[in-house]
Amino acid sequence: MLLYMHIPFCDSKCHYCSFNSFTKHHNLKRDYMQALLRQLEYELERFHITEYQITSVFVGGGTPSCVEAEVYEPIFAYLAPLLSKDCEITFEANPNSASFAWLQGIKSLGATRVSFGVQSFDANKLRFLGRAHDPKDAIQAIENAHKAGFAHINCDIIYNVKGDTKELLQKDIAQALALPIDHISAYALTIEENTPFARGGVQSQEDFSYFVRDLIPFEQYEVSNFGRYRSRHNIGYWQLQNYIGVGAGAVGFYKDKRYYPTNDLFGYIADPLHHSVENLSPEEIRTEKIFLGLRSCVGIDADLVDKHKASLLCQEGKLICQNGRYYNPNYFLADEIALFLL
Ligand SMILES: C[S@@+](CC[C@H](N)C(=O)[O-])C[C@H]1O[C@@H](n2cnc3c(N)ncnc32)[C@H](O)[C@@H]1O
Ligand code: SF4
Structure with a gap:
């Protein structure tokens, strides 16, 4: 954790x-x-x-x-x-x-x-x-x-x-x-x-x-x-692992929920347990995994994306397929590759 x-x-x-x-x-x-x-x-x-x-x-x-x-x-x-x-x-x-x-x-x-x-x-x-x-x-x-x-x-x-x-x-x-x-x-x-x-x-x-x-x-x-x-x-x-966030405005994440404590210093000191919750849909989680994976060495699970589109990118050398995952060789192109695959 x-x-x-x-x-x-x-x-x-x-x-x-x-x-x-x-x-x-x-x-x-x-x-x-x-x-x-x-x-x-x-x-x-x-x-x-x-x-x-x-x-x-x-x-x-x-x-x-x-x-x-x-x-x-x-x-x-x-x-x-x-x-x-x-x-x-x-x-x-x-x-x-x-x-x-x-x-x-x-x-x-x-x-x-x-x-x-x-x-x-x-x-x-x-x-x-x-x-x-x-x-x-x-x-x-x-x-x-x-x-x-x-x-x-x-x-x-x-x-x-x-x-x-x-x-x-x-x-x-x-x-x-x-x-x-x-x-x-x-x-x-x-x-x-x-x-x-x-x-x-x-x-x-x-x-x-x-x-x-x-x-x-x-x-x-x-x-x-x-x-x-x-x-x-x-x-x-x-990798979108779960994480605990503590402190004013520190976001936490668990499974499919994001937790947001207050940003305000006085409000936080008065009640550090107060927070709001955002529920993430499976589609939102998939999108995040694609963006984060392509921006980094983490890569993405092949099952998350359309195989046909991914193989087009592999042919152009814009993705590398290894052990059931796709990796992006140029992180600066991550966002446009992600938008194509979504
Ligand atoms: C969370 S900040 C805090 C680090 C520390 N307070 C400091 O500034 O020395 C971490 C880093 O984010 C980067 N950063 C913050 N705002 C940025 C911005 N608008 N554009 C690019 N980098 C930014 C800075 O390099 C900063 O060191
Ligand atoms: S305002 Fe504070 S947190 Fe932001 S970059 Fe400057 S020192 Fe770091």
Whole structure:
């Protein structure tokens, strides 16, 4: 079972970001974490979780490094007997707040992986994106994570940003690769509604996806994810495995239902068990499996799609058939292949 924990606090709001996070009310962090523990206890019972069944924990945000490592202690103490021996435990972190002490703290809680929101090593690009760190902070944070003993370090990069050039992106990726990282998540900028970028009419730039992909010497195992290994949490999502979501706005999924707790910080602290439920039809589940499978190395079960259409794509080299599954050799074409197969 996968577990996602959402930390909805950020030091500042980046110009592109629509994730559920708050730059105010940081005085509520401890109350929030207590509410999160209450929801966790409830969900573990609802999902019938027993010893060693949790195989991955992902602490995401928002900014998990905004919350002191010791504040997570009660949660990890509670989880300890439920985690598998080789459980993957990832914390997202921002370079400006992930101090060496914080990194050591989460390492002693059991974290196996840290994922830094670097976005770029170019000072002007970072300013344009509205980030709270400069290139030096990012380099220092990654080196500190290595010193703290993390073997698995991810670096998030954003491309297709106004002002991006091949030279700039080449420098960004080269700088990332010069650091002790073994995973890169390279995201094409999406202009999300109700963000400063959307309001200011900022557009994403010419497409550099193939250029960026070819610069990264790790396996591409999803549109945006490249690694010397495959993150178990990521793979689980793309396989549409069940997952528990705890925290304000953290979605959970079980069989054919999605659970949505409130997004609102005050509402969540007052009643962390309140949620709405979305029922997914078999057709909706099939659609999701096709989109997720084609965007990643997971592939799709041959029985999910029309054999005639799939074999046309195989003849054109746009799908590969192996052991009763179809695999997509070019993740950037996933959506158009999925639309053809649906
Ligand atoms: C959930 S965010 C949180 C990570 C962390 N707070 C940080 O920003 O450093 C995870 C990643 O999603 C990516 N991201 C967020 N909004 C995006 C957007 N509009 N377009 C492309 N990538 C985005 C960024 O690379 C970010 O690091
Ligand atoms: S990108 Fe990260 S730091 Fe920036 S607002 Fe979004 S969650 Fe917060």
